[in-house]
Amino acid sequence: MKYVSTRGSTSEQTFEDVLLSGLARDGGLFVPTEWPHVSLAEIAALAPLSYTQIVTRIVRPFIEDTLVSDAELTRIVDQAYDEFRDPAIAPLRQLDDDTWLLELFHGPTLAFKDFALQLLGGLFDHVLGKRGEHLTIVGATSGDTGSAAIEACRDRDNLDIFMLFPEGRVSEVQRRQMTTVQAENVYNIALRGTFDDCQDLVKAMFADHALRDSLNLSAVNSINWARVMGQTAYYFAAAAKLPVPDAKLSFVVPTGNFGNVYAGYTARKMGLPIEKLVVASNRNDILYRFFDQGDMSITAVEPSLSPSMDIQVSSNFERLLFDLLDRDGAAVSAAMQTFRADGVLPDASRLSAEARDLFLAQRLDDVETLDVIKSVHDDCGILLDPHTAVAVGAARKTPRDGTQRIVLATAHPAKFPDAVEKAAGVRPDLPPHLSDLLGRDESAETLDNDFKAVRDYVCAHAASQ
Numbered sequence: 001m002k003y004v005s006t007r008g009s010t011s012e013q014t015f016e017d018v019l020l021s022g023l024a025r026d027g028g029l030f031v032p033t034e035w036p037h038v039s040l041a042e043i044a045a046l047a048p049l050s051y052t053q054i055v056t057r058i059v060r061p062f063i064e065d066t067l068v069s070d071a072e073l074t075r076i077v078d079q080a081y082d083e084f085r086d087p088a089i090a091p092l093r094q095l096d097d098d099t100w101l102l103e104l105f106h107g108p109t110l111a112f113k114d115f116a117l118q119l120l121g122g123l124f125d126h127v128l129g130k131r132g133e134h135l136t137i138v139g140a141t142s143g144d145t146g147s148a149a150i151e152a153c154r155d156r157d158n159l160d161i162f163m164l165f166p167e168g169r170v171s172e173v174q175r176r177q178m179t180t181v182q183a184e185n186v187y188n189i190a191l192r193g194t195f196d197d198c199q200d201l202v203k204a205m206f207a208d209h210a211l212r213d214s215l216n217l218s219a220v221n222s223i224n225w226a227r228v229m230g231q232t233a234y235y236f237a238a239a240a241k242l243p244v245p246d247a248k249l250s251f252v253v254p255t256g257n258f259g260n261v262y263a264g265y266t267a268r269k270m271g272l273p274i275e276k277l278v279v280a281s282n283r284n285d286i287l288y289r290f291f292d293q294g295d296m297s298i299t300a301v302e303p304s305l306s307p308s309m310d311i312q313v314s315s316n317f318e319r320l321l322f323d324l325l326d327r328d329g330a331a332v333s334a335a336m337q338t339f340r341a342d343g344v345l346p347d348a349s350r351l352s353a354e355a356r357d358l359f360l361a362q363r364l365d366d367v368e369t370l371d372v373i374k375s376v377h378d379d380c381g382i383l384l385d386p387h388t389a390v391a392v393g394a395a396r397k398t399p400r401d402g403t404q405r406i407v408l409a410t411a412h413p414a415k416f417p418d419a420v421e422k423a424a425g426v427r428p429d430l431p432p433h434l435s436d437l438l439g440r441d442e443s444a445e446t447l448d449n450d451f452k453a454v455r456d457y458v459c460a461h462a463a464s465q
């Protein structure tokens, strides 16, 4: 399998290049040159397999011709999901006649990002070990990516990890899951700014080629192709395990950076018969306005009860844009430049009309989100975290269409105890392995939203250079 940049000006790359570099040198994101095909018969044959067997099957074609043998891949995948605390790894739970929760929060940091990042950590370790290299990972997080990336990279000999998060805009549990990790290769940076500021600084570091080369920079945030790949597997697993014969399927995805829902798009491109992908947004509704109204214009980010979705510029959207623009890298590059300069995506109305074949979008504000948490708790006795609640609310706003709707439950309710308690009157408990989290010591460096300050801090602490 070969990969190209969405901006068209890099040569074809191997999986290993794409894994280790994250973002393409022309500022674009990597995508495979073709979609591996999984037939309906092959999908049906996934039903009796374990979750890890399904991952191995789905991921294999993307990493062909690399330093990873079949036996090694099996071992890496088994280790990646070893610490998940539900035997099904991604269990399905029925909510009503045609709505299901796909619980993606049984990993070490209680959010769906563990699915991709645990796998990514294992792949990095393996490939770097074989090459004898050392990397500096820098990432931006609006909450859950940070802890999941840190857990995936901690104590690995060939990596340092620097994680930027917006000071005061992540929940206490999210912050502590990052800042209480005691490992020599983990550095937390609390930035005086928004998540988009954090993300811009990371992009600026990558755009500085001298810095990028001297630090051997890499990314594990949701622009890394391997993360999309790792998430695609649970769409197949959910379809194969759903106990409704011949069901038509749609997936409802609480969306921020567009990585998770783009993994669903990838599954569909590979042959999984998905009728609709429902993009669920909070008040930061740029994607809703794109899919629903054909307008993509940037407004200020506003904090909400679902902070991992408080995003205006969803980086993975560029991968969909690449397909909407018929895989014309120059056209993507031009569109993204205009979008960045003017804050408005050109030709959005036409592009959105085309995207509506598969996508639709819904939006919930905080009051609606709290209502969903309360009503699901009252009716079913299930506590939802606010991100999952936005998606359940989005499913409810979408007219029934004869499909079974699989809602991606992206975080454990105990990651957002204040919102859950406010809505349902019940404070969710952290699972036993995290029960002493609020008493552990924290460490983080607070820095201004300033490129030089962040660059100097990273250069002073990174081992590779």
Ligand SMILES: *Cc1c(COP(=O)(O)O)cnc(C)c1O
Binding pocket: 111, 112, 113, 143, 144, 145, 222, 254, 255, 256, 257, 258, 259, 260, 261, 308, 309, 387, 388, 410, 411
């Ligand atoms: C990251 C995150 C999201 C958004 O996922 P994207 O892939 O960025 O769209 C939704 N819910 C939770 C709990 C998250 O951590």
